[in-house]
Amino acid sequence: MGLRTQLATGSGRLVRWGLRSVAHRAGSQLPGRLAVSLDPHVIGELSSGILQGSVVVCGTNGKTTTNNVLAAAMEASGRSVACNRDGANMVPGVAGALLDGAVDMAAIEADELSTIHILPELKPRYLVLLNLFRDQLDRAGEIDHVQDTIVAALAASPQTVLVTCGDDPLCMGVAYRAAEAGTKVIAFGIAEDLHLPADRVPEARFCQRCGAELTYEYRQYAQLGAFSCPACDFARPRLDYAATEVTVGREGVAFDVSGPGLPAPLRVTADFGGVYMVYNLLAALVAAHLMGVAPDAFQRALDGYHPANGRLQRFRVDGREVVLNLAKNPTGFNQNISLLLADDRPKAAFFVVNDHDNDGNDISWIWDVDFERFAAEPDLMVIAGGIRANDVQVRMKYAGITAPLAGSVADALAMVADLPRDRPLYVLTNYSALWSAKAELERMGERL
Amino acid sequence: MSARTVRIAHLYPELLNLYGDGGNILVLKSRLAWRGLGCEVHEVAIDDTPSFTDVDLVFIGGGSDREQRIVCEHLLRQRSELAAFVEDGGVLAAVCGGYQLLGESYLMGDEKIAGLGLVDLYTDRGDPRLIGNVCVESRISPQPIVGFENHGGRTHLGPGVEPLGRVLSGFGNDGVSGEEGCLYKNVVGTYVHGPLLPKNPGVADYLLSHALERRYGTGSLEPLDDAAELAANDYMRERLLGPRA
Numbered sequence A: 001m002g003l004r005t006q007l008a009t010g011s012g013r014l015v016r017w018g019l020r021s022v023a024h025r026a027g028s029q030l031p032g033r034l035a036v037s038l039d040p041h042v043i044g045e046l047s048s049g050i051l052q053g054s055v056v057v058c059g060t061n062g063k064t065t066t067n068n069v070l071a072a073a074m075e076a077s078g079r080s081v082a083c084n085r086d087g088a089n090m091v092p093g094v095a096g097a098l099l100d101g102a103v104d105m106a107a108i109e110a111d112e113l114s115t116i117h118i119l120p121e122l123k124p125r126y127l128v129l130l131n132l133f134r135d136q137l138d139r140a141g142e143i144d145h146v147q148d149t150i151v152a153a154l155a156a157s158p159q160t161v162l163v164t165c166g167d168d169p170l171c172m173g174v175a176y177r178a179a180e181a182g183t184k185v186i187a188f189g190i191a192e193d194l195h196l197p198a199d200r201v202p203e204a205r206f207c208q209r210c211g212a213e214l215t216y217e218y219r220q221y222a223q224l225g226a227f228s229c230p231a232c233d234f235a236r237p238r239l240d241y242a243a244t245e246v247t248v249g250r251e252g253v254a255f256d257v258s259g260p261g262l263p264a265p266l267r268v269t270a271d272f273g274g275v276y277m278v279y280n281l282l283a284a285l286v287a288a289h290l291m292g293v294a295p296d297a298f299q300r301a302l303d304g305y306h307p308a309n310g311r312l313q314r315f316r317v318d319g320r321e322v323v324l325n326l327a328k329n330p331t332g333f334n335q336n337i338s339l340l341l342a343d344d345r346p347k348a349a350f351f352v353v354n355d356h357d358n359d360g361n362d363i364s365w366i367w368d369v370d371f372e373r374f375a376a377e378p379d380l381m382v383i384a385g386g387i388r389a390n391d392v393q394v395r396m397k398y399a400g401i402t403a404p405l406a407g408s409v410a411d412a413l414a415m416v417a418d419l420p421r422d423r424p425l426y427v428l429t430n431y432s433a434l435w436s437a438k439a440e441l442e443r444m445g446e447r448l
Numbered sequence B: 001m002s003a004r005t006v007r008i009a010h011l012y013p014e015l016l017n018l019y020g021d022g023g024n025i026l027v028l029k030s031r032l033a034w035r036g037l038g039c040e041v042h043e044v045a046i047d048d049t050p051s052f053t054d055v056d057l058v059f060i061g062g063g064s065d066r067e068q069r070i071v072c073e074h075l076l077r078q079r080s081e082l083a084a085f086v087e088d089g090g091v092l093a094a095v096c097g098g099y100q101l102l103g104e105s106y107l108m109g110d111e112k113i114a115g116l117g118l119v120d121l122y123t124d125r126g127d128p129r130l131i132g133n134v135c136v137e138s139r140i141s142p143q144p145i146v147g148f149e150n151h152g153g154r155t156h157l158g159p160g161v162e163p164l165g166r167v168l169s170g171f172g173n174d175g176v177s178g179e180e181g182c183l184y185k186n187v188v189g190t191y192v193h194g195p196l197l198p199k200n201p202g203v204a205d206y207l208l209s210h211a212l213e214r215r216y217g218t219g220s221l222e223p224l225d226d227a228a229e230l231a232a233n234d235y236m237r238e239r240l241l242g243p244r245a
Helices: A003-022 A030-038 A042-047 A063-076 A091-097 A112-122 A143-155 A169-180 A275-290 A295-303 A330-342 A364-368 A371-376 A389-398 A409-415 A431-444 B022-033 B065-076 B079-087 B097-101 B201-216 B227-241
Strands: A054-058 A081-083 A105-109 A126-129 A161-165 A185-190 A215-221 A224-228 A241-249 A252-258 A266-270 A313-317 A320-326 A348-352 A381-385 A425-429 B005-011 B038-044 B057-060 B091-095 B105-108 B111-114 B121-137 B145-157 B165-169 B182-184 B187-190
Touching: A003 A030, A003 A042, A003 A091, A030 A042, A030 A091, A042 A091, A042 A112, A054 A063, A054 A112, A054 A275, A063 A081, A063 A105, A063 A275, A063 A295, A091 A105, A091 A112, A105 A112, A112 A143, A126 A143, A126 A169, A126 A275, A143 A169, A161 A169, A161 A275, A169 A185, A185 A275, A215 A275, A215 A330, A241 A275, A252 A275, A266 A275, A266 A295, A275 A295, A275 A330, A313 A431, A320 A330, A320 A409, A320 A431, A330 A364, A330 A371, A330 A425, A348 A389, A348 A409, A364 A389, A364 B022, A381 A389, A381 A409, A389 B022, A389 B227, A409 A425, A409 A431, A425 A431, B005 B022, B005 B201, B022 B038, B022 B057, B022 B201, B057 B097, B057 B201, B065 B079, B065 B097, B065 B105, B065 B111, B079 B091, B091 B097, B091 B201, B097 B145, B097 B187, B121 B227, B145 B227, B165 B227, B187 B201, B201 B227
Parallel strands: A054 A105, A054 A126, A081 A105, A126 A161, A161 A185, A185 A241, A320 A425, A348 A381, A348 A425, B005 B038, B005 B057, B057 B091, B091 B187, B105 B121
Antiparallel strands: A215 A224, A241 A252, A252 A266, A313 A320, B105 B111, B121 B145, B121 B165, B182 B187
């Protein structure tokens, strides 16, 4: 390690110590930012201290959960692990996660557009690409641009193996191009029709190679499923790792996984729900397995995993169950609506939409969410919140729902106070609203 | 037929739906239904050959470069029909990428692509992209038009084309002229992308009343309770311009 890197890491650690011990803050950005400013190649220098190599996780939805489960599984197998657990997923956050020095492995969440800076430095053994959906168009640009960036990042780190969702035409668009440039690709997916209620296909209706309209043998959600192009050979690939015997419910998911090197049948179970969670956990399992983590260590880690970052967290406040989840783009929101509709209790929902820079300033996406599906839910009470509460209210009005405004979770709870206590309140927020909602719920109630 | 009905052609919703453009159709449909008026929406798919003879209102949304190009190639075949529709006073609303298609040409990278040539305007490019909330004063809406714009293109209007309005906050057509969008006969083009109509009920009703006027000779519309829409409009107007004097 050169003098410059030593200075960079030393300064970063000192600032982090100061933030944690003196200022009592998590300090997920500043130490790394300082280290990068002193040594732009600090990630590359620090990567040599990761003895058994690293995995980078990217994709529009599910990065943080997938990466944290992966890190927990690595730890359950007895390895020391570097991980940006709180989801600081651009260059400073990644540098900050590596400041502690030598570890066995690293599980690193990366923003899709940051892969172009992170991969050439970190040279991870695997890049996990979970999915690609429309998200923050004002910042991320069109999906084509995100795909181009990931392809370029892989080209700049030729030893990195791409582990990606074979069910997602947009991920496979990246995989085809990366493979042509020499990247090794491993595909995972769900190898059976889950017969889920249809939602809309926001993008990728058309072939990534020739532009013809894709056809589906079956579709799980959004554009994910057993797709093929009627005009060329673009199709869901043979899945290297496939989930079957899938059960999906609000209370959890379970599935079998088959693939090279795995004992058959390998059953994975988790007590948090949603079809997207099957994909996340399948990706985490495959990455863990490829890194040499035994399946029993993975399941052990999963059994002990409790989301603490506002993703699908459950609370009880004055005897009422409150479910908190992140919903920051149309597909994420549509999946949340599926979760909500799968809960057969009458319920209330509080939708919170902010438009800070880290949310995306443009909230046009709320018009791409299928709120019309609530027509099947006559007793649902909806409350609108966040900086753009008025826009949420208008969106609800055109979905046939009268939604009053609330300024906080406490206000929303006061509005539903007259409803029976056994009716849960779902609090769905986009990115920046998640932390304040979580803090409020931790103050007012208890974790379930 | 008792109730007046508006026939809407939504052009290529599968391709031109970058920013929640479907919201515009939902708003038009709802505002007709709330008044007891009829609405038929025909979603034109890429392999369809649309006819505009029985259409009252055409909507064109925004798409990515690639999608915009596919659409333009298809639509060029219908150019003369669309031009006849426009010249006959047909109502056409185009946002974002759809707005650029209305002109003589636009740039994709460095390549000049022929547009539909329905309105005397053309689009070149500039740096940087013009991104952010926007507020526009327009004669077609009692409230300022508020929304979001995100475009690399710079659109220039020909001498006979009226801008949709004056930029109060944001960039508009080119970031320098202070003009936003275009108005030509019953064509409304704007960079205010995606869900233009939900927070701008005045624009929605302008389109609907002109469509009804053309078909039935009367474009009168019952007033609606727009409290939620106007609150959302007001919030953004105040945020961008400060409290009303």
